[in-house]
Amino acid sequence: MEKDFDYYNTLLVRSVGSKTGPVAPTVVPSAAFGYEDAQEAEGIFAGEVNKPLYARVGNPTNAKLESIVAKMEGGFGAIATSSGMGALSMVTTAFLKAGDEVLCIGGFFGGTYTLVNETLKRFGVSNSFCDVDDFEHIEAKLASGVKMVLMESVGNPSLRLPDLTRIANLCNQYETLLVVDNTATPLLLRPLEMGADIVVHSSTKNMSGHSAALGGIAVFRAVKEEGEKLRSEKYADIHKVLDKMGHKAFIPICKKRAIRDMGMTANAFGSFLTMLGLETLSLRVERVNKSVAKVAQILEEKLPEAITVNHPSLPDSEDYARYQLDFPNGCGPLLTLDAGTPERAFALLNNLKGVTLTANIGDNRTLALHMQSTIYSDFAPQDRKFLGVTEGLIRVSIGLEDPETIAQDFLQAAEAAL
Numbered sequence: 001m002e003k004d005f006d007y008y009n010t011l012l013v014r015s016v017g018s019k020t021g022p023v024a025p026t027v028v029p030s031a032a033f034g035y036e037d038a039q040e041a042e043g044i045f046a047g048e049v050n051k052p053l054y055a056r057v058g059n060p061t062n063a064k065l066e067s068i069v070a071k072m073e074g075g076f077g078a079i080a081t082s083s084g085m086g087a088l089s090m091v092t093t094a095f096l097k098a099g100d101e102v103l104c105i106g107g108f109f110g111g112t113y114t115l116v117n118e119t120l121k122r123f124g125v126s127n128s129f130c131d132v133d134d135f136e137h138i139e140a141k142l143a144s145g146v147k148m149v150l151m152e153s154v155g156n157p158s159l160r161l162p163d164l165t166r167i168a169n170l171c172n173q174y175e176t177l178l179v180v181d182n183t184a185t186p187l188l189l190r191p192l193e194m195g196a197d198i199v200v201h202s203s204t205k206n207m208s209g210h211s212a213a214l215g216g217i218a219v220f221r222a223v224k225e226e227g228e229k230l231r232s233e234k235y236a237d238i239h240k241v242l243d244k245m246g247h248k249a250f251i252p253i254c255k256k257r258a259i260r261d262m263g264m265t266a267n268a269f270g271s272f273l274t275m276l277g278l279e280t281l282s283l284r285v286e287r288v289n290k291s292v293a294k295v296a297q298i299l300e301e302k303l304p305e306a307i308t309v310n311h312p313s314l315p316d317s318e319d320y321a322r323y324q325l326d327f328p329n330g331c332g333p334l335l336t337l338d339a340g341t342p343e344r345a346f347a348l349l350n351n352l353k354g355v356t357l358t359a360n361i362g363d364n365r366t367l368a369l370h371m372q373s374t375i376y377s378d379f380a381p382q383d384r385k386f387l388g389v390t391e392g393l394i395r396v397s398i399g400l401e402d403p404e405t406i407a408q409d410f411l412q413a414a415e416a417a418l
């Protein structure tokens with residue numbers, strides 16, 4: 001069956017709801033779970049009996065969310081986490097150790113950038129960052145034995161679009177784990193099918209839509225019987241888990257090497273709220289992606305010259321060709337405006353009447369924020385430059401409102417600001 005918006009509408013409402021008994025997902029808030037007898041306890045701890053152990057390592061409400069998102073992403077299994085950064089910390093700390101190196105391709109969300117460039121670095125994991133199309137650097141680093149490649153499906157806020165298939169093929173050739181942050185493009189891109197090994201999401205964003213639940217999730221492929229890249233010598237420290245757990249191994253690797261010891265676990269109520277968002281994700285993604293292209297087009301046509309708009313759907317965008325080829329249904333809720341100077345950006349933002357100024361994206365409401373003075377305020381100028389954060393850059397996340405009304409608000413604010 002073609003995985004279009006109709007497919008996902010059916011999949012999501014039917015998997016979130018139950019046909020018999022309580023239709024809405026049940027919230028199981030208990031932190032602890034009683035075992036039948038000592039033997040059952042032993043079996044649960046050994047991973048042989050599939051029952052809840054203790055809420056830090058899993059709970060039935062999280063499990064339901066995990067099974068839905070695994071299906072949605074075409075994965076084998078998933079682990080829900082406390083936030084998107086929780087998912088990224090889980091995946092990186094589960095697979096990396098001091099002395100390893102990470103290759104980061106393209107633009108990055110501020111928290112991911114500092115996770116890699118400050119926190120992981122403090123623990124002895126080195127890194128390099130490169131442009132989405134710098135294949136010379138990408139191949140050289142893969143050949144030199146980097147342990148993990150990290151990238152976002154769409155650069156936030158750079159809006160650069162990577163050639164995911166080409167990067168995934170290289171990662172497979174050099175037996176290197178590829179982690180793709182798909183936060184901005186759920187249902188629009190299926191990185192696991194394109195050759196990625198792990199997909200992470202901040203479910204706080206598009207998946208929920210309602211800004212009512214902080215959460216994250218990582219989705220994994222199954223471990224292969226033959227030609228498995230995790231069998232490479234680079235990953236020798238997890239071979240024991242592969243031998244014991246076989247095709248399921250991604251889950252215990254993350255649970256035992258990150259979740260158990262660091263506790264970046266999702267809570268049941270948050271997972272419940274995320275599932276309420278998931279029911280309508282397909283409707284919202286379809287609507288929002290049509291609106292983004294429309295708003296970008298109106299703004300490109302009507303904004304005064306001093307303020308420019310960037311979105312890959314616009315023919316003068318650097319990634320227009322890739323957008324046409326790889327993102328037929330859109331590339332997520334973001335577009336950016338460049339007001340040229342911080343003063344003009346502030347004036348524009350302060351004149352918006354209906355748009356919410358906040359650091360979130362993927363909300364049901366349209367949001368906007370000046371980048372340099374907020375998320376990137378403590379970044380070095382050269383890091384901002386690399387990430388595409390210019391002085392006057394405003395990131396806009398388009399919501400469910402009438403696209404004409406959204407565009408009109410930006411047009412009147414631009415006029416008032418100039």
Ligand SMILES: *Cc1c(COP(=O)(O)O)cnc(C)c1O
Nearest residue numbers: 083084085109181183202204215
């Ligand atoms: C927001 C975001 C994150 C972090 O998610 P939180 O839920 O805020 O921790 C990671 N990646 C991307 C692309 C994001 O937009």
